[in-house]
Amino acid sequence: MTHPRTPAKDAYTLILEAIDQGVYRPGDRLVESELADRFGVSRTPIREALQRLETQSLLARDGRSLIVASLDHNQMAELYVVRTELEGLAARLAARHATDEEVQVLRDMVTEDRALLGDPGALARANRRFHRMIHLASHNRYLVQQLDLVHRSMALMATTSLAAEGRGEVALAEHQAIVDAVGRRDGAAADKALREHISVAFVTRLKLDSRQPG
Template sequence: MQKDAYTLILEAIDHGTYRPGDRLVESELAERFGVSRTPIREALQRLETQGMLTRDGRSLIVASLDHNQLAELYIVRTELEGLAARLAARHATPEEVRVLRDMVEEDRKLLGDPSALSRANRRFHKQIHLASHNRFLVQQLEMVHRTMALLALTSLAAAGRDEAALAEHDAIVTAIEARDEDAADRMLSDHISKAFVTRLKLDSGEIGAIG
């Protein structure tokens, strides 16, 4: 299925091709993605409305999050992700739980590769969202994760964070397997909280990055 201009630009931001502060030019985007300028223009307007892009004079640049916005984002993400895990423990099919378990095992092969592990991390969380079987929650989490693309560096780039995060994923899946809603909620909420602490330390220079 061919991706539309909106998806192409959003993925480019998510993958770090365009980072916060980078200027997006219609003609350059049209040439890069091989589409006409009209859908590019419409996509840029949509991304601006969603807060992914901001104005700098007459130019559109990739938005960045200040400290307060980052804190607000993580507060919302912690609550919504915890709820998703709780509902997954209640509603996930045995097949969905099996997929989560397989993801944890497969992701061990990616240790030491922050970029690949970041993509795998998104897939893991997305699977939990879907396993909640609540379309409205999934929609809200999609919006949160779209905004996460504005963070130039994954917390998984912090030295030692990748192994710790996978251990946390393992504990989350164990709770979902056991149908322990309280534990699943707590485990995932704590997981997001630890990721936030790591990101703050990365931003402050207290800890270094790998990769």
């Protein structure tokens, strides 16, 4: 009996995931030959993927080299404005359309993520999974697509707000408030809780960045 094979990830997805996971950080140079060796693919799809990522402003030119782009203060502020609006809408729609099973998964995520306190990297990955579940629970494919684009750009930030002392515990409490509102089918409360969650994360990130050497 033959088993269906899982489709191999394309070069674009592999590079995007590496940036999202922090393998490549803002300012890092991406070299075709090194990427081809790392991912075990030929240089042609790597070159096409790099061109696509540059078009999407996830990569930038530094002379003849391509580097992972970074966001300046204004770009980050603009991104958070868009993220706040879209995430608030996702929470509101999730309160209306999420299945009971999706709500249970969200509750389980909050509970299980408490074990990750003290590990900012793991907590950041769990945070992305939580938000992704909210997006999917909205049951609006076009909103999910736009939020995917926003979260790709979030990977261009050099730090995670969850690295701030005490932020992990507060963030999980905020997640709990979001889930509780979704579970009550209270769209206005879910929208408000998620917007407040992002606002606190933004303030935390600004404080972290202000401490970085200029």
